[in-house]
Amino acid sequence: MTKQGNVKLPETGMATFHESERREERFALPFEIEVSGINSDGEVFHVALQTRNVSHWGCGFLSPIELKKNDIVAIRVAAPEGPVAIERPMIRFQVVRVEREERGWAVGAWKMEADDAWGIELDKMAQPQSGSVILRRRDDGDEPDESEDE
């Protein structure tokens, strides 16, 4: 289900907003991120890649490693180079969507913590993507109904 328009997000409760709706604007910003987790063989991975799009509470990226829906991964925005670079914290995201693509897996992930992942105000960096407002709903174990326009 897709809706357009500016939708203000409630700051509290979004991390556990599974049971109702999630709506927010998405921005086509290529953040350099490090995605970390433990794969199905129990081996840790740290993968450096770029986001395809981000929102305050989520992001999309192309992963060279297969991830599964509901996997939890830690994402850290790469620190800018320079003498005053400060390493940003790892923030946990829940994988909510995985689609196989030719060069990897297109992953949509939802932030589980209230901490700011990106360190900037997204709407000052770019315009929202057209048709990018996401509406996600989960009822009675149904699959999330969501739109993607990466």
Place this chain on the structure above:
Amino acid sequence: MSVVEPGPKSAPAGGTRTEKSAGGGAAGVEIVGFPQILFTRTFGDPDMLFVPLLDAARESFNTIERLCGHGEKRESAVLLSGMQLASSLLRDSSFSLVARGLAHDNSYTVDLEQGTLLAQTRLFAVVSRRTSFFKVEITGKLGENLFSVRNPVQNMVIMQVEEERLRQPNFFSATLAQECLRTQMEQERLSRIEESIGAQASQEIHLILTVAGTRVPVILRQSQEGGSWEIVDGRGQERVATLAPEFESPLGSVIQSIKERFEQK
């Protein structure tokens, strides 16, 4: 890795502050440091969840040391292993993420940093026509195989249980509940000990012994002064044996020593 066998789809996990048990009961699983609670509506009963959760938590706990051995910072290894545990739970369709702060019928807390598992539940038992419903906490270290069962209301350890026994089918609802109630009844009986010292007994000694991990009340009873001592199972006041004569003299010395202490007091 899936922690529990696939089950029916869960009802909406959040949005309400009440929960109703269905089938195996509801539960919240807290992974210390994890931002949310993993909730199951149908697999929360300790007979269903305790052992699979223990195994999964132990695997994640072992992962920490392995990751540290490969150069991962400990803080990062704890975070990653917690994510691994949460992912394994979420792979089962009955689990979902909910906010902290809700009360659950059964609560489990996994502390991967400390290497501990705590389960809080309520047990129901009927012993000797007495029915009781009471809270217990089962706690232990992931690196060991001995767990303590506590009464959180009385802040008292009821018994210690080996992991092998916890793995027996229906251990929590059947065996543990019965043993807890028996222990509670015995403690109540001991609290009335002054009344319970029989007129027919000349002397009595009450003991609590740990036998194969279970606390057993035992009474040494001497019917008449200078007579033999009977060993009685305090749970059912059942005579077990007569104390061997060679132990009567040392026991008499212990009793005499205590008598002298009281006389001096």
